[in-house]
Amino acid sequence: MNVLVNGEERELEAGATVASVVASLPGAPDGRGVAVAVDGLVVRRADWSSAALAPGARIEVVVAVQGG
Numbered sequence: 001m002n003v004l005v006n007g008e009e010r011e012l013e014a015g016a017t018v019a020s021v022v023a024s025l026p027g028a029p030d031g032r033g034v035a036v037a038v039d040g041l042v043v044r045r046a047d048w049s050s051a052a053l054a055p056g057a058r059i060e061v062v063v064a065v066q067g068g
Contacts, residue, residue, distance in 0.1 A: 001013075001014060001016070001053070001054075001055040001056075002055060002056065003016075003021075003053055003055070003056065003057045003058070003059060004056075004057070004058045004059065005021060005025075005059045005061065006059070006060060006061055012053065015052065016052070016053050017048065017049055017050065017051055017052055017053065018036050018038065018043050018047070018048040018049075018051040018053065018059070019048040019049040019051075021036075021053070021059055021061065022034060022036065022048065022061060025061060033063060033064035033065075034061065034062070034063050034064075035061075035062045035064075036048065036059065036060065036061050036062075037059070037060045038051065038053065038057055038058070038059050039057060039058050040058070
């Protein structure tokens with residue numbers, strides 16, 4: 001299925017979840033300092049593994065970085 005992840009089209013397997021998308025990102029953030037929204041709604045970290053994605057979903061993953 002096709003989805004948008006941070007504005008880029010990606011092909012995911014059926015049954016993909018928010019957790020699998022986060023794990024597939026470069027550097028695979030462990031969840032600390034990461035926020036995810038699907039179609040404009042924030043998904044709680046506790047729900048990442050059960051939050052199934054639908055074709056055409058718009059996923060935004062934001063990672064906090066330290067520094068100044």
